[in-house]
Amino acid sequence: MRIELYVLAAQYQLKSLFRLPAYWVPTVLFPVMLFAMFGSGGSGRSADYRMASFVVYGVIGVAFFQFGVSIAQDRESHWERYRRSLPGAAGPHLVSQLLSAVMFSLLAAAFVVIGALILSAPTVGMDQVLILLAVSLAVAVPFTLLGVALGYWTTPKSAVAVANLIYLPMAYLGGLWMPPNRLPGGVAELSLFTPTRHAGEIAWSVVGGRSVPGVSVFWLIGFSVGFGMLAFWGYQRDEKRRYA
Amino acid sequence: MIALVTAISAVAVTKNYGAVRAVSGLDLEIDAGEAICLLGPNGAGKSTTLNLALGLTKPDKGMVRIFDHPPNSFFARNITGYAAQDSDFPPNLTVREILKLVRRHYRRPTPMDGLIERFGLSALADRYTGGFSGGERRRLALALAFAGQARIVFLDEPTTGLDSSARNRFWSYAKTFTNSGGTLVLTTHHLDEIETVASRICLIDQGRIRLEGSVEQIRNRLGQRRVSFECEFPPDLSPVSKLTRNGQKWQFLSPDADELVRQLVQSRISFSNLEVRDVSLEDAIANLVSNKARPT
Structure with a gap:
C-alpha cells in the first residue's frame, strides 16, 4: 500500500514536469544544443572526450537546477506546508524528486549521445557509454547537494538566476565546454579547484579507457562534504523558521 | 451511556515566535464529535493553535495530544485532515490527480466520486489547478481535508471566498460529519458560520482563552x-x-x-x-x- 504511494508520487512528479515545457526543454535539450555548437565535429579520441564532457554537463546540470529551483519554490508554497501535514509524506516526496532528477538527467545525456553519433564520430562502444552514464550520475552527487543548498539559501525569484551564475562559469572553468588545455592561462589554474573539472576528469578517464583518477574522486568527496554541510545548515535554518 | 472520548488535548501550551508570545499557557480539551470554533482578532493565536495541533510547529512548553498520540505521528496524521487559510496546488496536475495523490497517503481514503460531488468539483475534476479562482481553490482544499476519512478536521477560515450555495452545502456536510462522530476545529470571523456549525466557542486573544462555552451559554451569560x-x-x-x-x-x-x-x-x-x-x-x-x- 505504501509502495503504491511511492509509485503514484513519482508518476505525478514526472507528469507535472513533462507538462511544463519551460522546464524540460531547456534542461533536456540545452546540453545537446551546446554540444552541437561547441563540441561536435571531432573524430576519434577527441570526439569521445567532447561527448563525455557534454554528457556530464547535462547530467549535473539537471541535478543542480532541479533540486535548487524546486526547493526554493516549494519552500514558500502553501502546498508544501499542506503536504507535510499528510501521513508519511516525506519519503515519497524525496524519492519522487530523486527519481525524476535521474530520469531527466538520463534523457539529457541520451540526447547528447545521439547528437554525438549524428554530428561526430565517437569511437567508444555501447558498454562504455553505459558506464559513462552511471559515472555521470555518481559525480552528480555533489552538484545535487549544491542544488539543495542553493534551494535553501535563495528566494524563489532569485533561484534560477543564481543557479545560472554559479553553474555556467563552473562549466566553463571546469573544461566541460572546451578542453581544459585550451583554457586561457589564469583560468586553467583556477580550473583545478572546480568540482566540474574533477567530474570531467573522471568522465574522460572512462571514455579514454584509463583508470579513474583518485585525486578527482577525493576532490569530489570533499566538495560533497562541503556542499552537504551548506545544504544541511540551510535546511535547518529553514525548518527552524517555518516549522520549529 | 455515551463515553466521551478526548480527541484533542492541549495542556499548558506556550509558544513564542522570537519575542512575540503567540500562545500563552493554553489549556484545551476537545471531545470527539464536537465542532469547536476558535475566534478572536487577527494575530490572536488561532492559526498557531491549529499549527500546534497539526504538528506543523512544536510547543516551547506544554503538550499537545491527538487521541493520546503526538500530533506529528503517523497515527495522528492518518486521522486528521486540514485546510489552511490560503492554498495553492501543483499547477500542472488536475483536481482528480491531486485528490488521488492525497487520498493515497491515508490508510482509509474517502471514495473518490463522493468527494468530487460533495464539494462541487465535478466540472473542475479534469482541469489543471493553475488558473483556479479563490473559491475553486477553497473547494479543492476542503475536499482534501476530508479525503482520508479523518476523525479530526482542522479548517482555517473554511468558507472565505465561497459563494452562498457552496457555503450552505459545506455547512450541511460539516454537520453530517460531526453527527457521525467527527471532530471539527475551525477558525472563522463569520458569526453566522458559528451559529450554524459550532457546538462550542473558544475566544482567543493574545494567546489566551478569554471565553469558552456553547453558543447558548454565551448568549445567556450576557443575559x-x-x-x-x-x-x-x-x-x-x-x-x-x-x-x-x-x-x-x-x-x-x-x-x-x-x-x-x-x-x-x-x-x-x-x-x-x-x-x-x-x-x-x-x-x-x-x-x-x-x-x-x-x-x-
Whole structure:
C-alpha cells in the first residue's frame, strides 16, 4: 500500500514536469544544443572526450537546477506546508524528486549521445557509454547537494538566476565546454579547484579507457562534504523558521 | 451511556515566535464529535493553535495530544485532515490527480466520486489547478481535508471566498460529519458560520482563552436584550449596560428591557421604530470581552 504511494508520487512528479515545457526543454535539450555548437565535429579520441564532457554537463546540470529551483519554490508554497501535514509524506516526496532528477538527467545525456553519433564520430562502444552514464550520475552527487543548498539559501525569484551564475562559469572553468588545455592561462589554474573539472576528469578517464583518477574522486568527496554541510545548515535554518 | 472520548488535548501550551508570545499557557480539551470554533482578532493565536495541533510547529512548553498520540505521528496524521487559510496546488496536475495523490497517503481514503460531488468539483475534476479562482481553490482544499476519512478536521477560515450555495452545502456536510462522530476545529470571523456549525466557542486573544462555552451559554451569560428606537435625544433610562448611537437611532443593551421600555413610555418623549431583540452573538462576545478586559 505504501509502495503504491511511492509509485503514484513519482508518476505525478514526472507528469507535472513533462507538462511544463519551460522546464524540460531547456534542461533536456540545452546540453545537446551546446554540444552541437561547441563540441561536435571531432573524430576519434577527441570526439569521445567532447561527448563525455557534454554528457556530464547535462547530467549535473539537471541535478543542480532541479533540486535548487524546486526547493526554493516549494519552500514558500502553501502546498508544501499542506503536504507535510499528510501521513508519511516525506519519503515519497524525496524519492519522487530523486527519481525524476535521474530520469531527466538520463534523457539529457541520451540526447547528447545521439547528437554525438549524428554530428561526430565517437569511437567508444555501447558498454562504455553505459558506464559513462552511471559515472555521470555518481559525480552528480555533489552538484545535487549544491542544488539543495542553493534551494535553501535563495528566494524563489532569485533561484534560477543564481543557479545560472554559479553553474555556467563552473562549466566553463571546469573544461566541460572546451578542453581544459585550451583554457586561457589564469583560468586553467583556477580550473583545478572546480568540482566540474574533477567530474570531467573522471568522465574522460572512462571514455579514454584509463583508470579513474583518485585525486578527482577525493576532490569530489570533499566538495560533497562541503556542499552537504551548506545544504544541511540551510535546511535547518529553514525548518527552524517555518516549522520549529 | 455515551463515553466521551478526548480527541484533542492541549495542556499548558506556550509558544513564542522570537519575542512575540503567540500562545500563552493554553489549556484545551476537545471531545470527539464536537465542532469547536476558535475566534478572536487577527494575530490572536488561532492559526498557531491549529499549527500546534497539526504538528506543523512544536510547543516551547506544554503538550499537545491527538487521541493520546503526538500530533506529528503517523497515527495522528492518518486521522486528521486540514485546510489552511490560503492554498495553492501543483499547477500542472488536475483536481482528480491531486485528490488521488492525497487520498493515497491515508490508510482509509474517502471514495473518490463522493468527494468530487460533495464539494462541487465535478466540472473542475479534469482541469489543471493553475488558473483556479479563490473559491475553486477553497473547494479543492476542503475536499482534501476530508479525503482520508479523518476523525479530526482542522479548517482555517473554511468558507472565505465561497459563494452562498457552496457555503450552505459545506455547512450541511460539516454537520453530517460531526453527527457521525467527527471532530471539527475551525477558525472563522463569520458569526453566522458559528451559529450554524459550532457546538462550542473558544475566544482567543493574545494567546489566551478569554471565553469558552456553547453558543447558548454565551448568549445567556450576557443575559441582556437589545432595545433600539429613534428620537432626538433619549431620556435617562436604567438599567443600561451599553449605549450606542447612530444618527437619530439609539441602541441600549439592558438586563431588564421591559423596565427600560416602561420608563421610555412614561417619559412621554416622542420616539419611533421601537425594537426589542435578543442580543446577537456578536454583541454578546464584544460585551463579554470588554468586561473581561476591564481592570477590576
